[in-house]
Amino acid sequence: MNPSPSSMRPGAVWCDTDGQPIQAHGGGVMFHQGVYYWYGENKDVPNMPGTERVEVVGVSCYSSRDLLNWKNEGVVLPAVPDDPDSELHPLKVVERPKVLHNARTGKFVMWMHIDEIGYQYARAGVAVADRPEGPFTYLGSVRPCDADSRDLTVFQDDDGAAYLVTGVLWHSAIQIVRLSDDYLRADGEFVRVLQRPGPPTARESPAVFKRRGRYYLVSSGTTGWKPNEAEYAVADRMLGEWTTQGNPCTGPDAELTFHAQNTHVLPVAGGDDAFIVMFDRWNPHNLRDSRYVWLPAEFSEAGELRIPWRDEWSVEMLTKGSPMAETVTVDRIDSRQAYAEGEVLRKTSAIYVNPAGSDDCEGPVATLARALEIARSTGVRRIVLQAGRYMDVALQLGPQDSDLVIEAAEGETVTLVGGHVLTGWTDEGDDCIACPVPGVREGTRDFRS
Ligand code: GAL
Numbered sequence: 551m552n553p554s555p556s557s558m559r560p561g562a563v564w565c566d567t568d569g570q571p572i573q574a575h576g577g578g579v580m581f582h583q584g585v586y587y588w589y590g591e592n593k594d595v596p597n598m599p600g601t602e603r604v605e606v607v608g609v610s611c612y613s614s615r616d617l618l619n620w621k622n623e624g625v626v627l628p629a630v631p632d633d634p635d636s637e638l639h640p641l642k643v644v645e646r647p648k649v650l651h652n653a654r655t656g657k658f659v660m661w662m663h664i665d666e667i668g669y670q671y672a673r674a675g676v677a678v679a680d681r682p683e684g685p686f687t688y689l690g691s692v693r694p695c696d697a698d699s700r701d702l703t704v705f706q707d708d709d710g711a712a713y714l715v716t717g718v719l720w721h722s723a724i725q726i727v728r729l730s731d732d733y734l735r736a737d738g739e740f741v742r743v744l745q746r747p748g749p750p751t752a753r754e755s756p757a758v759f760k761r762r763g764r765y766y767l768v769s770s771g772t773t774g775w776k777p778n779e780a781e782y783a784v785a786d787r788m789l790g791e792w793t794t795q796g797n798p799c800t801g802p803d804a805e806l807t808f809h810a811q812n813t814h815v816l817p818v819a820g821g822d823d824a825f826i827v828m829f830d831r832w833n834p835h836n837l838r839d840s841r842y843v844w845l846p847a848e849f850s851e852a853g854e855l856r857i858p859w860r861d862e863w864s865v866e867m868l869t870k871g872s873p874m875a876e877t878v879t880v881d882r883i884d885s886r887q888a889y890a891e892g893e894v895l896r897k898t899s900a901i902y903v904n905p906a907g908s909d910d911c912e913g914p915v916a917t918l919a920r921a922l923e924i925a926r927s928t929g930v931r932r933i934v935l936q937a938g939r940y941m942d943v944a945l946q947l948g949p950q951d952s953d954l955v956i957e958a959a960e961g962e963t964v965t966l967v968g969g970h971v972l973t974g975w976t977d978e979g980d981d982c983i984a985c986p987v988p989g990v991r992e993g994t995r996d997f998r999s
Contacts, residue, residue, distance in 0.1 A: 555618045557864045560808070560843040561831055566612060566622045574610050575830050575840050576755075578648035578703065578814040580658075580682065584927075586819075587682045588612045589647045589660065592625055593837045602775060602834035603667065605629070605640035609647040609660065611683055617818070617826070617865050626684030627660065627677050637664045637675060637691055644675070646755070646813065648704045649682070650712055652733045658682050659733040661704050661714055664691040672698035674716060676734055694718075694727050694736035703814065704729070705758035705765075705788070713758070713788050718742065721752035721772050726788055743792040744783060749773065753781065758788075759815040759825055766855060767792060768827065770811045775834040777806040782855050798827075798847075801859030808859055810843040823849065824868035827857050901925055901933045 555564065564572050577590025592607040608628035612620035627647070630636035638644060643665035650659050657678050664675035673691035693699060694714055702716035711728060714736045718725040727740035746752040749772035757768045765785045771778035780799055783792040799807055810829035818824035829843040846868055848856040901921045921933045 557862050558618070558844055558860075559862050560829075560845060560860065561810075561841050563839075564620075564842055566620045568622060570622065571839075572610075572612060572620055572622075572842070573607075573838070574612055574842075575832075575837075576646040576813050577828070578646075578757075579816045579828070580649045580651065581817070581819055582651050582658075582682050584615065584819075585682070586614045586617055586816075587623070587649065588614070588620060589626070589649050590813075591645055591647065593840065595838065597835065597837055602837070604837045606638065606642055606644045607640075608638070609644065609662065609686070613683070617816075623683040626679065627686040627688060637673075638688055642666055643669065643671075646701055646703065648702070648814070650704050650706050650733055651682070652712075653710060655732050656680070657732070658684075658686070660686050661702060661736075663700055663702050663716075665700070669700070672700055674699040674702055674714060674736060676736075678734065689734065692736055695725060695740045697725055699725075701754040701756065703756050703758060704733075705760075707760065707788065711788075715756045715758055715767070717752070717754045717756070717772075721749050721754065722746055724753050724756055724767070724769065728789065739789055741789045743785075744769070744794065750778060755811050755813060757812050757815045757827070759817060761823070761825070761849065762853065764853060766815070768798065768812045768815060768855075770807065775832040777809045777811060777832075779805050780807045780812055780857075784853075795854065798855040798857045799859070800856055804859070808843055808845075810841075815847065816844075818865070818868045826868070901930055 566572050572588075573592040573594045574588050574590025575593055577588055580587045580589070589609055589611050592610040593604045595604050595607055597604055606629040608625040611623040611626040613623050614620045627638070627644075629640045629644070630638040631640050633639060634641070636642075643663065645663040645665070647660050647662040651657075652659055657680065660677040660679070662675045662677070664673045665671045672693075674694050675688065675691040677686040677688045679686040694716060697718040698720065700717040700721070702714060704712055704714055706712045712733050713726050713728055715724060715726050717723075719742070723742040723745045725740055725742050727736050728738035729736055730738060744753045744767075752772045753769035754772050755770045759766050763786075765788055766782055767785070768780060768782045770780055779797050781794060781796060782798045783794045785792040797804065799805075801808070803809060807829065808831070810831040812827060812829050814828040816826040816828060818826060825847040826844050827847050829845070831841040831843050833840045845857050845860060846863060848858065850856065901924055925931065925933055
């Protein structure tokens with residue numbers, strides 16, 4: 551047992567804050583406003599006699615701020631026992647639920663594998679909620695881009711575009727399809743990759759993440775509940791070419807993925823280069839007792855993914871000692887990562903803004919605005935503007951910002967005009983409306999001195 555855990559113990563019974571074993575199999579984690587939400591299959595019923603199956607209970611949700619202690623938020627998408635035709639009837643298949651937040655609509659969108667007990671129906675179901683804790687309303691299922699659809703995941707890119715990644719064509723390819731802007735439809739541009747003749751080498755249980763501008767797709771072979779060798783592939787674009795890289799696992803039983811199967815890769819909020827690879831260690835004879843194996847990802851200089859076995863490890867090792875623990879570079883706006891950083895920023899001393907930061911940067915103006923947003927929500931009182939072009943920045947400061955220290959890198963000039971922060975060299979001219987805020991000094995500060 552691992553009640554009130556203080557460290558990760560892959561494969562141990564993992565209890566929620568009520569002391570009950572967590573029921574979130576084949577799941578995924580969404581980070582939203584400082585809270586992690588873990589969604590997964592609730593399998594908390596006995597196997598159907600003589601089978602390796604349980605009736606569908608529904609999709610569970612758990613919440614946590616530290617990735618170790620999880621509060622049960624309940625079954626957020628329950629089975630529908632009184633309608634045998636429902637796709638959520640207990641005798642159907644509802645697997646691998648994954649949730650994204652859509653910033654445009656404000657909704658939480660869940661995609662999941664919907665099937666009948668013989669796995670011939672093979673569709674992708676979608677449900678929607680107003681809050682991460684649900685309840686989710688089931689909208690129905692589709693055959694994305696006119697293909698069958700089995701194990702699936704979703705991935706949200708920094709620019710807000712989201713993709714459904716799913717096993718198609720009778721286990722012979724992984725299909726990546728761009729979701730509609732509201733994330734509710736899966737009939738956009740698509741590619742079919744990692745093509746194989748069929749089981750057991752065909753890929754399933756896809757999990758996607760992005761690191762340093764590169765996309766990674768971890769998958770398993772196709773042997774049902776039985777473990778097999780994992781594999782990962784990389785690409786420069788989600789809808790581009792994917793190159794197979796081999797098995798990322800190392801250590802005892804790495805060729806059997808530590809007797810587990812991956813389900814999701816979780817970017818750790820505020821961690822520098824910190825990702826947790828989530829696996830399920832299935833117990834086909836007592837599925838409710840399937841365990842979780844969470845392991846930190848490691849990367850070589852060249853960006854190769856490695857997942858070494860660990861008996862026990864601490865989540866803090868993913869944030870401590872990294873530059874992120876002291877300072878955070880905010881170079882993107884409104885991205886999942888930026889939100890993720892928010893929580894850890896409570897422990898940081900400064901928010902570093904870097905408008906020229908990366909190709910994904912959506913613009914310096916909003917980036918500084920984002921830094922202010924993060925400063926307000928975290929209590930960090932120092933924003934450091936690194937070298938770059940902060941063009942026509944008109945930042946609305948309020949009374950709550952009066953103790954905010956805004957610094958610039960050497961050579962930069964920042965002008966505070968009433969309720970606004972301006973750079974010294976806006977191309978567009980000073981078109982901001984001065985609006986004095988008590989406590990905010992007006993004037994120009996030259997940071998050369
Ligand atoms: C696996 C799949 C699981 C589940 C299982 C049923 O291949 O990844 O999600 O469908 O088969 O046998």
